[in-house]
């Protein structure tokens with residue numbers, strides 16, 4: 001049977017609004033939500 005690899009953070013989602021319209025800022029190492037504007041730092 002086909003085995004799907006599931007990563008814990010396969011798809012980044014906004015913890016505030018749940019949107020997947022988030023981008024990763026490599027310079028500041030932050031995730032920025034394009035929907036609500038939330039900026040959350042990534043480990």
Ligand SMILES: [Zn+2]
Nearest residue numbers: 014017033036
């Ligand atoms: Zn958001």
